[in-house]
Amino acid sequence: MAKRKMFSLFMALATVSSILFSGCGSQSDNGKVVIELVHYKPEAVRYFEEVEEQFNSSHDNIELKISSPNDAVTVLKTRFIREDNPDIIGIGGDFNYANFIDADILMDISDFDGLKSIKQTYLDIGENLKFVPVKGVYGVPYMSNAAGILYNKDMFTEHGWKIPETWNELISLCEEIKNAGILPFYMGYKDTWTCLSPWNSAASSLADAEVCKEVNKGNTTFSKEYVTVAEQMKALLKYGPDEPVAYSYNDACTAFARGESAMFMIGSYAVPQIKTVNPDLNIDSFVYPAADTKEGNLLTSGIDLQFCITKDCPHKEEAYEVLRFLLEDENVQAYMDNQNALACKEGNFNLAPIFDGMKEYITESKVTDYQDHFYPSEMSVDAMVQTYLLDGDTESFLNKFDTAWIRYNRDLIEKVKNFEEG
16 A cells, blocks of 8 residues: 555656646747757757757747757656656667657657658668567658778878778788788777677678567577677787777777777767877778678668657647758758768768768668667676677677576567567
């Protein structure tokens, strides 16, 4: 009985909180409809400040309010519990997005006309993120990034090194660089999340895009699907520093910027930080060549930022107008320039020079999502990979991967089973 009373009290407080703090669909003192947008990109705050100013100066009936809190996903989850939902949220295409769909928090925006301008590849990636098939579209893919291998272009030109297109060519290149007395890769594996960049890049070409879903269905295991991925990660250690886990992401960025390695296995998001150390560094990138043939390689490129409308937003058309404004070509290009990002929208946009080596894959949409977008955060796959790189026991690592997957996805696996059984 005490528990029931406590629960009732909590629900009452939540109701009061939603009344007092509700931010969805309110009106300003001047009678305009207020649309609140909360996004998880604090590094792009300047861009969003300009968007807010430009939108409000060009719209008489809508007032746009944008905020970019630290740890935005945690803030959003708290607000969802309080039923204090913003109108629009800006999040990545990952496990959290799938959770929000599953919790019935997001609005089906299938009728939004702006979806027609989005590349089908990224619409497909968004669809694939759903735990189980659910009718409808729940996010507008806005920006993506790309992970592969950054390289010192001037160093490559000086030594006449060729860009590898297969796994064997990559190993041959590493040997060539090593024989020249230069470190092939700098690795910042002290920060566990950096282990996932090469992991994702290898898995993109070596594992099926739906491998996590197939594991949930009981059709396969990671012990079968991830063997070559794990072995490649281990093989590349000999071409990095002697103690790869002794150096952080910041250390690796700084070392690469100073020319202490020829290559760096990381995403395009690292370039701004590298440039703060050496603004004149000539950086290009190429697709991680995991496969035995060039045709077998895919570029790792997921949805880095998408916009979703919460289900209880009462001003859908005004929210759509905000999305249309964000999708205007000049605003898309401004974000790309500001964040070295890739547009999910069709169009003739100017790519940053760091994507020159990936342009073929980008223009032809030969891309696939990051595998870790399907991993629950509680599983701490990044730490698991780091530990594996220290002990090198592939079989033990993959068995642990399978065991941990079942532990942290038990409810989801049961849900998938029930769905498959109709």
